[in-house]
Amino acid sequence: MKKIILTGGGTAGHVTPNSALLPALREAGHEIRYIGSYEGIERRLMEAEGVPYDGIATGKFRRYFDLKNFTDPFRVVKGFSQAKRLIRDYQPDVLFSKGGFVAVPVVLAAKHYRVPVIIHESDMSPGLANKICIPSARKVCANFPEALEHLPKDKGVLTGSPIRKELLSGNRMEGLKFTGLSTEKPVLMMMGGSLGSRIINQNLRAALPELLKDFQVIHLCGKGNLDDALKDTPGYAQFEYISQQLKDLFAAADIVLSRAGANSICELLALHKPNILVPLSAKVSRGDQILNADSFKKQGYSYVLKEEEMTPETLTAAIREVFDNRQIYRKAMENSPLNNGISAVMKLINEACGN
Numbered sequence: 001m002k003k004i005i006l007t008g009g010g011t012a013g014h015v016t017p018n019s020a021l022l023p024a025l026r027e028a029g030h031e032i033r034y035i036g037s038y039e040g041i042e043r044r045l046m047e048a049e050g051v052p053y054d055g056i057a058t059g060k061f062r063r064y065f066d067l068k069n070f071t072d073p074f075r076v077v078k079g080f081s082q083a084k085r086l087i088r089d090y091q092p093d094v095l096f097s098k099g100g101f102v103a104v105p106v107v108l109a110a111k112h113y114r115v116p117v118i119i120h121e122s123d124m125s126p127g128l129a130n131k132i133c134i135p136s137a138r139k140v141c142a143n144f145p146e147a148l149e150h151l152p153k154d155k156g157v158l159t160g161s162p163i164r165k166e167l168l169s170g171n172r173m174e175g176l177k178f179t180g181l182s183t184e185k186p187v188l189m190m191m192g193g194s195l196g197s198r199i200i201n202q203n204l205r206a207a208l209p210e211l212l213k214d215f216q217v218i219h220l221c222g223k224g225n226l227d228d229a230l231k232d233t234p235g236y237a238q239f240e241y242i243s244q245q246l247k248d249l250f251a252a253a254d255i256v257l258s259r260a261g262a263n264s265i266c267e268l269l270a271l272h273k274p275n276i277l278v279p280l281s282a283k284v285s286r287g288d289q290i291l292n293a294d295s296f297k298k299q300g301y302s303y304v305l306k307e308e309e310m311t312p313e314t315l316t317a318a319i320r321e322v323f324d325n326r327q328i329y330r331k332a333m334e335n336s337p338l339n340n341g342i343s344a345v346m347k348l349i350n351e352a353c354g355n
Contacts, residue, residue, distance in 0.1 A: 002353045003031045007106040008098030009042035013263045018098050020162035024346050037102045056082040058102045083109035094352040099130045111136035116352035122262035124291035125150045139348050143262050144295045159345050160338030161266035167247050175252030178245050179237035181216045189218040189253035207312035255322050260289035274329035276318045281307045300332035
């Protein structure tokens with residue numbers, strides 16, 4: 001039996017692709033362990049999957065001044081020592097890293113013991129943690145063709161993102177039943193992440209009087225963002241966050257309005273859902289969502305509406321345009337080479353194990 005260590009954490013985006021790989025890894029007979037931070041989201045998600053978990057000390061690498069810059073290097077050194085001990089004791093055949101700062105000491109420890117490392121980079125260009133790790137990697141998986149330009153030519157592989165198989169098994173009628181919507185009008189679903197998106201929430205709600213003439217709306221608005229004044233609005237269903245029923249809501253949706261996080265848009269691609277992307281502004285991010293959205297627009301998978309240009313009117317117009325051209329978007333996504341991320345990543349893992 002081959003042994004694999006998974007690592008990555010800090011946000012759900014650094015964990016969910018690892019979760020998506022678990023069924024394929026188990027089917028292939030891999031013995032799996034996870035190394036993450038002591039109390040990060042990765043611990044809860046992996047323990048829920050029944051994966052043996054080890055926590056280590058972590059520290060963040062910052063490009064800006066912070067008093068923690070003086071203490072975190074010591075935490076990283078401690079984490080490296082802990083990771084070395086775990087890898088020495090476990091003797092894995094391969095390490096798969098999804099990134100985040102917790103992954104840095106684990107990847108470096110794997111290199112110390114000459115364990116093959118496979119890294120997955122979700123965004124167009126590597127973040128700081130993955131930049132540190134890439135020299136230690138055998139292969140680096142990428143979501144976007146443009147991302148290969150930022151990776152060593154002998155390491156970059158276009159794989160797409162591993163997507164949870166359960167998302168592909170949703171039931172449209174169950175989704176409509178859960179939301180209280182009908183089959184009489186098409187359904188728009190808005191996703192803003194677990195914390196929601198204030199600007200998209202505001203514009204979507206302002207556009208409801210016009211949108212509800214022709215559409216029904218499933219609004220995943222984020223924690224604390226429910227609007228009680230709209231709770232009895234016919235054709236409109238709002239939720240803070242959905243987990244278990246998400247596959248059925250995807251199945252019920254004809255088009256999707258979303259931020260442009262790499263994992264989210266790769267799920268839309270795998271599901272062949274026509275979509276409008278509203279990437280985070282460069283004013284509040286490093287601009288990776290803008291690059292992600294532009295790539296999907298270029299490949300014909302998405303319509304992009306800039307946050308700065310969004311009004312109830314421009315949002316309504318974008319929704320109508322995408323719905324009217326939904327078959328064109330679906331065809332482009334169906335023909336995408338990035339639809340089978342699990343198989344592509346598993347091929348690299350098995351090759352690293354000598355299979």
